[in-house]
Every structure is written in structure tokens, then in C-alpha cells.
Amino acid sequence: MALSPEELSALTSGDPMALDQFYRQHARRVLGWAIRLGGPAVDPEDIAHEVFAIAFRKISGFRGEAQPSTWLFVITRNVVSNARRRAAIRRFVGLENGMDELPSPLEGVDENMEQRRRRRQVQLALEKLKTSQREVLVLMDLEGRTAPEAALMLGVPAGTVYSRLHYARRAFKSALQRNGVTSWDTSGAVADVGGAR
Amino acid sequence: MRPQDSEVDALGAFGTAALQEAVTDATEPSDAELERLLARRPWTEPVRTSRPLVLGGLGFAAAASALALVIATSAPQGGVQPVGYGPVAMDLHMEQALGAQVVELGPSIAMSGDATVVLDQANEAGTTLTLLEGRAHFDVDPNGEWRDLAVDADGVIVQVHGTVFDVIRDGDDVRVEVERGRVSVTWDSREVFVTTGQSWDRPTTEVAAVWTPPSDEGLSVDLPSVQAQPVSSGQQAPPEGVADDSVVDAVPMELAEAVDEGIGTDEEPVFRVREGSADHELAQVLALQASGIGAADLLVETDQVLGRHRGSGVGTELELVRLQTLARVDPNLAAVEMADWLDANPGASRAPLVRFERARVTHRALGRCASALRDYRELADRADDIGARAAAGAGLCAAELGHNSIAERYFADALERGITGTLQTEVQAARAALRD
Numbered sequence: 136m137a138l139s140p141e142e143l144s145a146l147t148s149g150d151p152m153a154l155d156q157f158y159r160q161h162a163r164r165v166l167g168w169a170i171r172l173g174g175p176a177v178d179p180e181d182i183a184h185e186v187f188a189i190a191f192r193k194i195s196g197f198r199g200e201a202q203p204s205t206w207l208f209v210i211t212r213n214v215v216s217n218a219r220r221r222a223a224i225r226r227f228v229g230l231e232n233g234m235d236e237l238p239s240p241l242e243g244v245d246e247n248m249e250q251r252r253r254r255r256q257v258q259l260a261l262e263k264l265k266t267s268q269r270e271v272l273v274l275m276d277l278e279g280r281t282a283p284e285a286a287l288m289l290g291v292p293a294g295t296v297y298s299r300l301h302y303a304r305r306a307f308k309s310a311l312q313r314n315g316v317t318s319w320d321t322s323g324a325v326a327d328v329g330g331a332r
Numbered sequence: 333m334r335p336q337d338s339e340v341d342a343l344g345a346f347g348t349a350a351l352q353e354a355v356t357d358a359t360e361p362s363d364a365e366l367e368r369l370l371a372r373r374p375w376t377e378p379v380r381t382s383r384p385l386v387l388g389g390l391g392f393a394a395a396a397s398a399l400a401l402v403i404a405t406s407a408p409q410g411g412v413q414p415v416g417y418g419p420v421a422m423d424l425h426m427e428q429a430l431g432a433q434v435v436e437l438g439p440s441i442a443m444s445g446d447a448t449v450v451l452d453q454a455n456e457a458g459t460t461l462t463l464l465e466g467r468a469h470f471d472v473d474p475n476g477e478w479r480d481l482a483v484d485a486d487g488v489i490v491q492v493h494g495t496v497f498d499v500i501r502d503g504d505d506v507r508v509e510v511e512r513g514r515v516s517v518t519w520d521s522r523e524v525f526v527t528t529g530q531s532w533d534r535p536t537t538e539v540a541a542v543w544t545p546p547s548d549e550g551l552s553v554d555l556p557s558v559q560a561q562p563v564s565s566g567q568q569a570p571p572e573g574v575a576d577d578s579v580v581d582a583v584p585m586e587l588a589e590a591v592d593e594g595i596g597t598d599e600e601p602v603f604r605v606r607e608g609s610a611d612h613e614l615a616q617v618l619a620l621q622a623s624g625i626g627a628a629d630l631l632v633e634t635d636q637v638l639g640r641h642r643g644s645g646v647g648t649e650l651e652l653v654r655l656q657t658l659a660r661v662d663p664n665l666a667a668v669e670m671a672d673w674l675d676a677n678p679g680a681s682r683a684p685l686v687r688f689e690r691a692r693v694t695h696r697a698l699g700r701c702a703s704a705l706r707d708y709r710e711l712a713d714r715a716d717d718i719g720a721r722a723a724a725g726a727g728l729c730a731a732e733l734g735h736n737s738i739a740e741r742y743f744a745d746a747l748e749r750g751i752t753g754t755l756q757t758e759v760q761a762a763r764a765a766l767r768d
């Protein structure tokens with residue numbers, strides 16, 4: 136939803152209440168992007184935190200021409216890209232093994248073990264996609280956006296979005312099968328299906 | 333022809349709507365994650381204060397206070413008016429001779445020497461000056477403001493962000509001597525890095541020096557062969573008391589070549605890291621950490637890079653490296669800095685790791701088990717590897733303090749959670765001693 140002139144003015148002037156409202160309104164969405172686009176080797180909360188830190192540093196320059204979510208998505212893409220690169224560097228120099236070294240806040244005792252396992256399986260499947268395909272699939276199939284919406288957020292023509300989605304789905308389906316996700320019990324019961332860990 | 337909507341729909345990856353929903357749900361943020369994120373409030377981040385360096389401490393303060401001489405006050409032309417520290421001590425764009433005086437070029441750069449220079453710019457965007465003749469000595473605070481400095485000596489550009497070095501020009505001969513830190517020297521579209529104790533002379537002939545890569549012993553990765561680099565000539569022995577940085581410089585340079593080729597495998601994306609980028613610098617530091625070099629060398633290098641990246645994601649990674657390394661050099665200061673870090677970053681996802689490191693240094697290096705036990709016990713509630721290691725630490729501390737039943741519980745917990753290596757051996761021995 137576009138910002139009203141009053142909301143935009145309050146945000147760009149750094150009004151704490153407006154910033155807080157904006158933060159609460161978009162935090163879950165940005166955190167979701169961080170989980171789905173960032174993969175298992177990066178910390179989604181750190182990603183989301185950095186996205187908003189950047190957004191609030193630059194908010195005085197936000198003219199409100201784009202949807203706030205589109206603007207935040209662009210920032211998220213960049214932050215995710217940087218974080219993934221840093222994680223790859225750590226693996227490269229041998230400071231991290233595979234994709235499970237980073238202690239995640241999800242590993243706290245208050246979290247559901249099965250939820251954690253499932254998330255990891257999906258993240259590993261998403262890792263098999265090219266970045267451009269992953270972005271399209273996340274926006275359209277996991278978040279339910281239309282192709283024109285995704286095209287606007289990604290800055291590409293709708294035809295490109297369709298094309299990427301086509302290949303993304305094919306690759307994702309195969310990856311889900313390999314990771315045991317397609318054998319999940321989706322009736323509500325939790326099934327122990329193994330899969331990648 | 334692109335697929336139509338209906339065709340795309342038919343290509344769904346999930347098969348059933350239920351599976352699609354389950355996959356979506358699996359990657360939805362949990363309420364706990366969202367609450368933690370909301371508590372962080374990025375627009376009220378505490379301001380991080382720079383701390384004095386432990387090693388490679390600057391002589392800047394002393395130098396600046398010794399003979400600071402204000403020649404004239406002049407606002408930079410077209411630049412930002414200097415504020416907050418006193419006047420820039422030179423006129424801009426005027427040829428000036430340095431005498432026996434220290435000139436402050438902003439809050440972080442002190443210059444002295446027997447030289448003739450022209451100050452081209454001095455503001456928060458950076459300080460640039462031209463060395464016309466003579467030897468100029470620079471002391472740049474790597475953690476200070478306005479620390480970016482470029483010196484042009486007859487087309488040889490020396491760039492720094494915090495170090496101590498000299499540039500000498502005698503006609504066409506240009507020499508750079510680095511007392512501490514690392515500077516970039518660019519000439520004729522070529523670049524070298526000159527580090528602590530090294531000097532560099534502009535080549536008079538185009539002789540490509542061949543750099544022999546150092547042993548990669550200690551590196552846990554196979555590095556590709558390295559292209560020959562123009563290297564510093566006239567390398568001198570480092571001054572007494574200063575670590576020889578040849579390894580410090582060489583290992584990351586080698587890695588940097590590998591990184592430039594892209595890192596990754598067939599199973600994961602290949603990332604390209606641009607030369608000179610923040611990630612490139614981070615890779616260099618992490619490579620040093622992985623190579624197992626001395627803590628003092630690593631700390632100096634980390635501090636220098638950190639000075640340029642505080643507040644960013646790279647900066648956070650570097651802060652962790654710094655704290656871990658500092659613990660090996662000065663445990664007392666490390667414990668204090670870790671406490672400061674935790675105060676400044678209460679909700680950070682890296683906070684448990686830092687807290688564990690604080691407990692470990694308090695316990696192992698400082699021998700304060702009672703303090704360490706508090707951290708250990710709270711961390712032991714975590715279900716991850718940090719929790720398991722904290723349980724082991726809690727057991728060891730409890731045993732040392734004579735709380736045997738508590739120690740036994742933590743020992744059992746740690747072993748059940750699968751601690752390995754020397755920690756496992758230590759816990760097993762301590763447990764056996766308890767039972768004896």
C-alpha cells in the first residue's frame with residue numbers, strides 16, 4: 136500500500152512514531168524474505184535488521200513513488216546478496232563447515248524442532264535455484280504475488296518473470312523431491328520423513 | 333514465445349495446495365523471531381564508540397599535541413566546512429614548506445617532516461595532498477574521522493585509511509616507508525600494498541618482480557596458483573618490536589586472487605568478490621584467522637580493516653574476529669570489550685556467541701569462575717552447540733567452586749548433547765575426579 140503524503144512526510148522527517156509504525160508494518164515481510172532468499176547459512180534477523188537500518192538511513196531520500204514494500208525488497212536483495220557472499224567467504228576460508236555452522240536464534244529451546252527441520256529442508260531446496268529464479272518463486276509461489284507485481288519489484292518485464300518462474304518451478308520441484316519435502320504429511324500431522332539435514 | 337498464465341499455473345512445483353501451504357509455512361517467520369527483530373529497533377541503535385587500539389597504538393595523540401602549529405584557517409573550497417576539532421592547519425592549494433612542526437590535517441591525520449607540499453583537499457570526504465619535494469611523515473588514526481588520505485608524489489598515489497608512513501620524493505625518485513599498518517601505492521595503473529616495516533621505491537625500469545607465494549601451511553583450503561604481482565622492492569627488516577607482517581600481507585593477497593576468480597562449488601553459487609570491496613577485505617582477515625597466524629598480527633590487521641567498516645555487516649563480522657583475537661592477547665580488555673559489545677548489541681543474533689566467548693575468557697584466562705558460571709548457566713539453556721559447550725563450561729566452573737552436584741548435572745548434560753574433542757576429554761576427566 137502506498138504511503139499517504141502525511142505518512143511519507145512523517146517518515147522522511149524521522150518521526151519516531153512513524154518509523155516505529157513502518158517498522159512493525161513491514162518487519163514480518165522483510166524477515167520472510169530474509170529466510171527464503173538468504174538460505175540456511177545466513178541469519179535472517181541480522182539481515183532484516185540491516186535492511187531496516189539501511190532503509191532508515193536513506194528514508195529522507197524516499198520519495199514514495201514506489202511502494203514501500205518494493206523499496207524494501209530492493210534493499211533486501213542487496214543485503215541478502217552481501218550476506219550470502221560473506222557466508223561463502225567464511226566457508227571458503229574454512230571458518231564454517233557447510234551451511235549449518237551459524238548458530239541461529241531459531242535454535243533456542245522455545246522453538247519447534249520440527250518447524251526448524253522443515254524450514255531447513257525448504258531452504259536447501261531453494262538453494263538449488265539460481266538467485267533470479269529463487270526471487271521469482273518466492274514472490275509468486277510462496278507469497279502469492281502476481282507476475283506484474285513481481286516484475287515491478289524485480290525490475291524486469293513480466294515475460295521474464297514468467298520465464299524464470301517456469302524454470303524455477305521445475306528446479307524447485309526436483310529439489311523438494313530430493314529433500315523429502317514432497318512426502319511431508321500435509322494433513323496437519325507431523326511426519327518424520329527424514330530428508331536433508 | 334513466453335508461457336501464458338495458464339501454462340505457468342500448470343507447471344506448479346508443489347502438486348497440491350496443501351504442500352504449497354506447508355512449504356510456505358515452513359519459511360514463515362515465527363512469532364519469537366519477529367519479536368526479537370522488533371525489539372532491535374534499528375533507528376535507535378546505540379552509537380558505537382571507537383576504542384583505543386591495544387596493539388599498534390597510535391602516536392597520533394602525542395604527535396598532534398606536541399607541536400601543533402596552526403598556519404592559517406581556511407575553509408576547503410567546495411568541500412565541507414571543517415567542524416568539531418579545530419582548524420585545518422594549512423591553506424588549501426598553496427605550496428607550503430613543512431618545518432619542524434606537526435600539522436593537523438583534520439581530526440585524524442598528523443603530518444610532519446622536511447618537505448614541500450600542496451594541500452588539495454581536507455574534509456570528511458578525504459584529505460588529498462601533493463608532495464612536491466622532501467620527506468613527509470604521516471600518522472593517521474585508523475579509527476578516527478576524516479581518516480582517508482591520499483598523497484600524490486609525482487603520479488605515485490599513496491592511499492591510506494589509518495597508518496603511519498613516510499613518503500619521500502627526490503626529483504623523480506619516490507619512496508614509501510611504512511612504519512605501521514598498510515598503504516596502497518598506485519602508479520602507472522599498477523598497485524601494491526606496502527605493510528609494516530616495508531618500503532617501496534618506484535621502479536626506474538619495468539622489471540616485473542616475481543612474487544613467490546608463501547607456504548599455505550595452516551590454510552584449510554586449496555588455493556589456486558597466484559599471478560605474479562608487482563611487489564615491494566627494497567624490503568627492510570621490520571623495526572625491533574614490530575611483528576614481521578610479511579605473512580600478514582602475503583596470505584590474504586593469495587586468497588584475494590582466489591576470491592577474484594569466484595568462490596563456490598557446483599553445489600552452491602559462485603560468488604564474485606570485487607577487488608578492494610568490503611567483502612574482499614573481510615576475506616583477507618578471515619583468511620588470516622583461518623591460517624592461524626599470531627594473535628598480535630591478526631589484531632593489527634583486523635583493527636585496520638575494522639576502522640573502515642564499523643556499523644556495517646562486514647564490520648560486525650570483523651568485530652567478532654577482533655574480540656576473539658583480543659581474548660588471546662589481553663583477556664582482561666577482551667572481557668571488558670565483550671561486555672561493551674553486548675551492551676551495545678543486546679538483541680544481536682551473534683550475542684550468544686560473544687557471551688560464550690566472554691564466559692570462556694573469564695573462566696579460562698582470568699580464572700573467575702563465579703562470573704563465568706552466570707553466563708555459562710544461562711547459555712546452557714540453548715539447544716544448540718553453544719548451549720552444549722556452555723553446559724560443559726558450567727560443569728567445570730561449578731566443580732571448581734565446589735558445587736559438585738550442580739557440576740555433575742551439567743557434565744551429564746554436556747556429554748549427552750555430544751560435546752567432542754578436548755572439551756569432551758576435559759569434562760570426562762573432571763567428572764571422574766568428582767566421583768573419586
